[in-house]
Amino acid sequence: MRRHRIALVLLAATLLIGGCAEAAPEHVGSPNVSYTEPPLPAAAAPAPETSAAPPAPEKDCGDPTASLRPFPDSDTPMPTVDAIRARGRLVVGLDTGSNLMSFRAPATGAVEGFDVDVAREISRDLFGDPDRLDYRILTSANREKALQESMVDIVAKTMTITCDRKERVAFSSEYFEAQQRVLVVKGSTIRSAADLGGKRVCVVRGTTSLTRLQKVAPTAEILTVPMWSDCLVVLQQRQVDAVSTDDTILAGLASQDPYLEIVGDSMGAEPYGIGITKANEDLVRFVNRTLERIRGDGTWTRMYDQWLSVLGPSPAPPSAVYQD
Numbered sequence: 001m002r003r004h005r006i007a008l009v010l011l012a013a014t015l016l017i018g019g020c021a022e023a024a025p026e027h028v029g030s031p032n033v034s035y036t037e038p039p040l041p042a043a044a045a046p047a048p049e050t051s052a053a054p055p056a057p058e059k060d061c062g063d064p065t066a067s068l069r070p071f072p073d074s075d076t077p078m079p080t081v082d083a084i085r086a087r088g089r090l091v092v093g094l095d096t097g098s099n100l101m102s103f104r105a106p107a108t109g110a111v112e113g114f115d116v117d118v119a120r121e122i123s124r125d126l127f128g129d130p131d132r133l134d135y136r137i138l139t140s141a142n143r144e145k146a147l148q149e150s151m152v153d154i155v156a157k158t159m160t161i162t163c164d165r166k167e168r169v170a171f172s173s174e175y176f177e178a179q180q181r182v183l184v185v186k187g188s189t190i191r192s193a194a195d196l197g198g199k200r201v202c203v204v205r206g207t208t209s210l211t212r213l214q215k216v217a218p219t220a221e222i223l224t225v226p227m228w229s230d231c232l233v234v235l236q237q238r239q240v241d242a243v244s245t246d247d248t249i250l251a252g253l254a255s256q257d258p259y260l261e262i263v264g265d266s267m268g269a270e271p272y273g274i275g276i277t278k279a280n281e282d283l284v285r286f287v288n289r290t291l292e293r294i295r296g297d298g299t300w301t302r303m304y305d306q307w308l309s310v311l312g313p314s315p316a317p318p319s320a321v322y323q324d
Helices: 002-023 079-087 114-127 140-148 208-216 228-236 247-254 281-296 299-307
Strands: 090-094 102-104 133-137 176-185 200-204 221-225 242-246 260-263 269-272
Touching (some): 079 114, 079 281, 090 140, 102 114, 114 281, 176 208, 176 228, 176 247, 200 208, 200 228, 208 221, 208 242, 221 228, 228 242, 228 247
Parallel strands (some): 090 133, 200 221, 200 242
Antiparallel strands (some): 176 260, 176 269
16 A cells, blocks of 8 residues: 555656646747737836938038047146046946946946946046946936936946937047847847837837837837846847847847847947036046047956957957047
């Protein structure tokens, strides 16, 4: 009788294990998958529909990456820089949800990434200490407002330099050139931007990625969210088919999920600059001096190798263009 009971227990365990194995879902893309219903991330919303009328011509300011030349010497008056030094801290606007660029390390809680290291080098030149930083967490949509209202000294947040934005804020010289591409679940039928028509795509509002996507894939159903980490969640939950933005950001999302991959060629270049309040020309020139240093002394390449080598071998840092 006892042997009979043991045999029944073993049989039940075998059936349970077999049943669990058969029920395990396969984490691959499928053209037949249906979207899950809400809850979506907080403040998620469809992108505003583009007008049927022809889009207004883009503003022309010549080369948008042209910035102010660094100070030729240390005797030039620097009222903004002096005020920051007197305060003892550089206030930096960024986010903590852009893995590889600016994120909070799970093990230590420290804010790290390529953009963070650029800010640390500016702090090094200001104070002789790379850690004299105060962070203000910003969404992409409120970067300009934070500068215009002097809530931050600089924005180091994958901010693309455009002629339109330069009417409202100032920029350093270009410190990185990203490329807009597409992120999907492995096995997806989407292989390039040409396949996004009729698909649901996640983009963060207030970004150049949204504007370009609306032009490249006008029939895509676009979901806008506040942060790129929100796009990762809705893609993993199959609430969207793809995410489209800069390859730097997509690489950070893909590094958190082995079932994701970046596909397709570049949809367009995204030149990054440090955002600065428009009136603070002396700070623009100071930041450009730091950027000149890190291009020339190997710091930029070391930062790339640490954070962005997943994009390929280190390219040369972008050359500065000056308007004066």
